[in-house]
Amino acid sequence: MKLDSLLVLVVEPSRVQRHIIADALRGLGVRHIEPFDSGTAALERMRRETPDIVLSSMHLPDMTGTELVTTMRRESSLADITFLLVSSETHYRYLEPVRQAGAIAILPKPFDRDELRTALQSTLLYLNDSDAEPPEIDDFEHLRVLLVDDSGMSRRYLAQLLQNLGIRCLHQAGDGAEALRIMRTETFDLVVTDYNMPHINGEELVTHIRHHSEQPSVPVLMVTSEQDSSRLAAIQAAGVSAICSKPFGYDNAKQLIQQLVLDRDL
CATH class of the missing domain: 3.40.50.2300 (Response regulator)
Incomplete structure (x- = not known):
């Protein structure tokens, strides 16, 4: 699996921020990007077709990023989807449940392209290892x-x-x-x-x-x-x-x- 084959859902209520994130993803080689302005809409999409990555903001109009990833982890069909949080939030109360839910990265807002590249490379390795045959070690x-x-x-x-x-x-x-x-x-x-x-x-x-x-x-x-x-x-x-x-x-x-x-x- 390569970056250009990944399906990434971007969950962000701000149209401007959605464009910024999508442009950054395209600049790193991601081609299949679907934007959503609410957690509910993103969840409905995930249940129809499983994405490789969900990249979400913390504060959404209908729920928090914490509630989104928690909902995903409780549904067997969504539980293993890789989750990245992009947020300016620093409060422990919001971030700790995201960490405990197994987010592969928490990126600050605004983030720089190197931070996003590192998170995507880590995600790609995780996904490739998940699909690979067990190593003969x-x-x-x-x-x-x-x-x-x-x-x-x-x-x-x-x-x-x-x-x-x-x-x-x-x-x-x-x-x-x-x-x-x-x-x-x-x-x-x-x-x-x-x-x-x-x-x-x-x-x-x-x-x-x-x-x-x-x-x-x-x-x-x-x-x-x-x-x-x-x-x-x-x-x-x-x-x-x-x-x-x-x-x-x-x-x-x-x-x-x-x-x-x-x-x-x-």
């Missing part, structure tokens, strides 16, 4: 991974990413407490975990793994939207192997996971 074929996240939508997206890498033995937990229960009876080659979770958060999970588990050296990748520098420092001090931000570029995440499980040395 023995290390991944037998790799055992534990995925920990209290957001079902986020787990679904991360699980798809891991499966695109050829990982088939994947266990999932809804929080750190459940993860530790699983780790009492199962061994893993990689733990991928969120930070903000009920009961036992990501930092506490890492600390327990490093000091009180039977698998103290297992690589732990923290995938989080946390931006507080003191909390991030505490996560590092707890012994996390690597930290990846939400939303993250698929290609960067892929390389990081490969390095963690193949090289075991960052």
Whole structure:
């Protein structure tokens, strides 16, 4: 799949902004672009034909971008569509659900063409890996991974990413407490975990793994939207192997996971 074969829905109430976004997409090689001024109209179109990408503003006349992506993730036929948010919104209340829903990128408004190009390239790699045959890599074929996240939508997206890498033995937990229960009876080659979770958060999970588990050296990748520098420092001090931000570029995440499980040395 190439950029000129992608079907992209642009959901933006401003005609001027729709033209700006569409022109930027065409300038990068995207040819099939359909504009919509509301979330309802875009959803109706998606249900008739599944697009490759939905690129949406945050504030729509009938719903927010958060509500749009949440609706998509709850419908099986729309759940795997790649979602990009373009917004000047910076409020945590609006952006965090979008991050948790597995948006592949959140672009500022106005964005520059390089930012859009990076997001599209990451999306294209994700889509191509989704369609490809499982890679013939023995290390991944037998790799055992534990995925920990209290957001079902986020787990679904991360699980798809891991499966695109050829990982088939994947266990999932809804929080750190459940993860530790699983780790009492199962061994893993990689733990991928969120930070903000009920009961036992990501930092506490890492600390327990490093000091009180039977698998103290297992690589732990923290995938989080946390931006507080003191909390991030505490996560590092707890012994996390690597930290990846939400939303993250698929290609960067892929390389990081490969390095963690193949090289075991960052």
